[in-house]
Amino acid sequence: MTAQEYNFAYLDEQTKRMIRRAILKGLAMPGYQVPFASREMPMPYGWGTGGVQVTAACLVPEDRLKVIDQGADDTTNAVSIRSFFQRTAGVAVTEATADATLIQTRHRIPEAALTEDQILVYQVPIPEPLRFIEPREVETRKMHALEDYGLMHVKLYEDIARHGQIATSYAYPVQVEGRYVMDPSPIPKFDNPKLSDSPAIQLFGAGREQRIYALPPYTKVVSLDFDDHPFVASKAEHDCDLCGSDASYLDEVIVDDSGGRMFVCSDTDHCGGRVALGHRGRLSPARAEDAA
């Protein structure tokens, strides 16, 4: 049920071409932020307008789209963006990572390894990794051009001097192919290793800030660190209470008034898939049945 009054995937073809040019330029210069004439979308800035525009520019009618927010397909904003494309592009949608040809994500990279047939689109709030060190765009563009990343290393060093470790837990800065320092969007640093050498195309869209950047398949992406303080992809020291996974990123859920907690996979498709295969965690309903 495509909404006939709008073009396929909402944006007009001219706008899509403009966005595709920015994407191609981004792919040619991995990690470089390409300015693009971001359009006002029918959802607010901050809700993923950059990702939505990149998705709209990439979608073809044969695509199968998956949208996740915080790793889950059923969070309200993921539901809203998915239904937006169902309505304006009429494409098939899926919750299964393996079945999707295009995945739009906010704050997570799926646990399952991606393939060469997939595109991963990230929603980006602040594309500039140097922004909180230098607020001026005129300056940060210069710093990137000159590969002047000294300030970033000083910031990380100061973290270690003050806290004994680098106190950045998400949106952890990376360097792409030894050149551009890039903000991987606010994914937990647990996800950073998945950025590197991925067979999938990774595209980053920042609507309000009017920037697109990209990682072509099999790009080397290194999380910034020091020899004596190597990068660690950390997560909660627990197993998933539903599927028992000890290798997936976990959400902490408060379950009662006395502050009881449980830990569950943030990637709902990954968790559901494991449960379907018979894996069980500490609080699985199935286990309760076993006990009964």
Added chain:
Amino acid sequence: MYVAVKGGERAIANAHAFLAEERRGDPAVAELTTDQIRGQLRLAVNRVMAEGSLYDPDLAALAIKQSRGDLIEAVFLIRAYRTTLPRLGSSRPVETGAMACVRRISATFKDAPGGQVLGPTFDYTHRLLDFKLLAEGGVPDAPQAVASTALTPHITAFLNRDGLIQDEPACDTTPPDLTREPLELPASRALRLQALARGDEGFILGLAYSTQRGYGRTHAFVGELRIGMVAVTMEIPELGFAVDIGEVEITECETVNQFTGSKTEPAQFTRGYGLVFGQSERKAIAMSLVDRALRWKELGEDFTGAPAQDEEFVLSHSDNIQATGFLEHIKLPHYVDFQSEMELVRRLRTGAMQPQEAAV
């Protein structure tokens, strides 16, 4: 046991239904029509057209109705609609000297050719609640004057004859379009004015006010403020000449600013400029003050670090649709990031507690 926030789809649909009901309000009270909004809440309509960058009073009225009177939300609706419209061409520059003025005042001259015309202004009303408006009733007809057909010349042009005010260099280059190209800095004055014209009234007002209080002071007088209809003319390639395609109501403000000269310029008056859709004079005056403050470099003045002088600061934060979106997005789920922050804080706390325990 584990109840995640499931059923997002149904929750969204129900929330929308609830919203529609709230928007309508008490069904026993007659529904507000967009004609009423257009006719009786005209200044709201003007603001939505100005910040929405789309001159269409009917759509603006609809947006105000749909947004339940939340004007920034209404601007957002207009902006989102505007992006779907094809770009047919550009008009010729609007000739504000040929404006049919309903209001035209100058604070710098007691009288001037064209006269002072107060028009429909709140300026000299006493702000006493008019309880008569609680009841419905007719309004006596306002006295009528014969419309003047003479052109109303710009007041700053008189100063210009004596070389007392700085000349603006004429320029025929097509101005950049903020809605079709990414904002790149440093920006030209044309681009700055464009951003200010669609910027948030409250933000521009605050910045302008800050210049009056000493943060980038520009000593502004309202040289002229005029409100009225102007013709929009467009070159039609097939015809080979320009035709009027309609008219729009605009507010134009030119400030005259004291200027004692700088290293590069002799003492003379300088200008700030404001141009806004509709009767929006607070916005137009504020815009011209901020425009003038932003011109420090061109006039060889010092940068005093005032926010209103800082082009990147002003232009990056003036758009209320960008601002409200990014501000309000922090209510979206962030639990993945928050989780990683919790891990970090726990780790840092453990690290901080251990040496203390060891000391005990």
